Amino acid sequence: MIAARQFTSAAEMRAHYAAVHQRCFNPVVVPPEPVVIEAAGRFVTKKVPLWLVKDIHFDAHLVEWRDRVGNRPFAYLKDRCRELDVLYRDMIGPDRRRPTVQVRQQLIWELHHKFGMSFPALGRLFGGRDHTTMLHSVRRVEAKRGEA
Known part of the structure; x- marks a missing residue:
């Protein structure tokens, strides 16, 4: 069951919906950390694909x-x-x-x-x-x- 949210003012309601809109339509993209692999006694950093780091359009x-x-x-x-x-x-x-x-x-x-x-x-x-x-x-x- 979904409960209705009670707002005390119109400003609070606008702020809430602005936050929901931001969360839904502009999600924060955190690039993944590079993977460190131990190979032959040394550490090698594996590169992360560029499309995971920044927004790239393939079309x-x-x-x-x-x-x-x-x-x-x-x-x-x-x-x-x-x-x-x-x-x-x-x-x-x-x-x-x-x-x-x-x-x-x-x-x-x-x-x-x-x-x-x-x-x-x-x-x-x-x-x-x-x-x-x-x-x-x-x-x-x-x-x-x-x-x-």
Whole structure:
């Protein structure tokens, strides 16, 4: 049988439930002590696995897969940056130097034609740029392709 707990004030009740919440959802993890083994007349310390010492998530491959499947334009952009040997952060960053801008405009054109993305969506993908910047990039690349 469970007995009801009697509280004398609302502050006491909040403190009790905060302590219960802390105990349930943020348990204190105490790393285990290393094991000392005597071998051949000397003491050897056996290392403790790292996942027992600190919180490690083993699902990084799932996060990568979800990013690639769930957001194909983003994955394509990252792959193209790797192929062209440019930094992704330069493509989405504020850099306005000519070589960076030319590569960025080419990538914007590729994404627009390959995935049919809208200009506002392209702007969000490229660091929150305005849709008119994306429109200018597509027109500029198309003009260059018409010249060649």
